[in-house]
Amino acid sequence: MLKPYKITLAILATLLITSSCAVRKSNQEPSFPSFAYEGHRGARGLYPENSIGAMKVAMDIPVVTTLEMDCHITKDKKVVVYHDDYLNPKFVTYADGSELKGTDNKGLVYNYTYDQLQQFDLGLKGNVDFPHQQKVSTKINLLADLIEESEKYAPTKGKKMFYNIETKSSDKKDNIAHPEPKEFSDLLLQVVFDKGIDKRTVIQSFDKRTIQYINKQYPSIRTSFLIDAKNTKTPDELVEELGFKPFIISPNYKLVTKEFVNAAHRLGVKVIPWTVNKKEEIDALKALKVDGIISDYPNLF
Numbered sequence: 001m002l003k004p005y006k007i008t009l010a011i012l013a014t015l016l017i018t019s020s021c022a023v024r025k026s027n028q029e030p031s032f033p034s035f036a037y038e039g040h041r042g043a044r045g046l047y048p049e050n051s052i053g054a055m056k057v058a059m060d061i062p063v064v065t066t067l068e069m070d071c072h073i074t075k076d077k078k079v080v081v082y083h084d085d086y087l088n089p090k091f092v093t094y095a096d097g098s099e100l101k102g103t104d105n106k107g108l109v110y111n112y113t114y115d116q117l118q119q120f121d122l123g124l125k126g127n128v129d130f131p132h133q134q135k136v137s138t139k140i141n142l143l144a145d146l147i148e149e150s151e152k153y154a155p156t157k158g159k160k161m162f163y164n165i166e167t168k169s170s171d172k173k174d175n176i177a178h179p180e181p182k183e184f185s186d187l188l189l190q191v192v193f194d195k196g197i198d199k200r201t202v203i204q205s206f207d208k209r210t211i212q213y214i215n216k217q218y219p220s221i222r223t224s225f226l227i228d229a230k231n232t233k234t235p236d237e238l239v240e241e242l243g244f245k246p247f248i249i250s251p252n253y254k255l256v257t258k259e260f261v262n263a264a265h266r267l268g269v270k271v272i273p274w275t276v277n278k279k280e281e282i283d284a285l286k287a288l289k290v291d292g293i294i295s296d297y298p299n300l301f
């Protein structure tokens with residue numbers, strides 16, 4: 001029989017081990033979602049795209065697991081969250097709401113410093129393609145600021161968000177609309193690592209050069225190969241083209257068939273289609289056993 005003081009020591013040891021395990025468990029990053037519900041450009045259908053506000057709107061929706069966004073590089077090598085190569089006059093205005101003029105009308109983002117981009121607004125004009133989008137003054141954000149604000153906001157919703165970040169690049173626009181893949185990727189991933197979200201980040205691109213470089217130089221980072229509606233290749237052919245298995249193949253939703261999903265799953269690759277904006281189409285894709293949905297209207301999930 002153990003003496004009383006030995007029993008006390010044994011209990012204390014057990015409590016310390018249990019407490020230590022609990023701390024380690026609470027600090028662990030969550031597993032990749034069993035089904036990724038992704039707000040496209042945050043929640044483009046509801047709030048000005050690719051903004052901190054759009055990400056918060058997406059996080060307000062309980063089922064949303066992932067914030068999808070696009071990135072460009074500025075003249076002074078800052079990573080900003082923005083989709084088009086250029087200032088799109090469809091929804092971009094000056095800060096006072098007046099229309100773009102001169103070289104600012106469709107001016108390349110890569111030709112502006114981050115500070116210069118602050119003279120423009122993304123939300124005052126609204127977006128004719130998204131009539132339910134809130135009209136509110138919205139600036140182009142640094143990726144670092146958007147992540148920081150999202151990381152602060154997510155816990156208020158009981159969440160730890162995943163990030164799906166696209167590099168907006170193509171081989172025809174190197175050193176014109178953006179840096180070459182190595183520099184682009186290094187600048188973006190420096191932010192991701194600095195903010196401590198690398199275990200919860202997927203880098204996606206239509207530009208296979210980007211994710212090929214990331215797979216080689218940053219093998220711990222998950223990648224996704226974006227596929228446009230003109231694609232005729234099977235998942236096996238896409239993997240052969242890449243030279244490695246990406247974590248995700250992300251096709252235009254119109255390409256998704258049961259055969260496509262099954263073929264990707266046989267390879268151990270997830271299928272997360274874009275951009276699905278009707279409830280009946282979301283339900284149909286779920287029935288095909290896709291691994292997630294990207295939508296401008298995450299409220300439809």
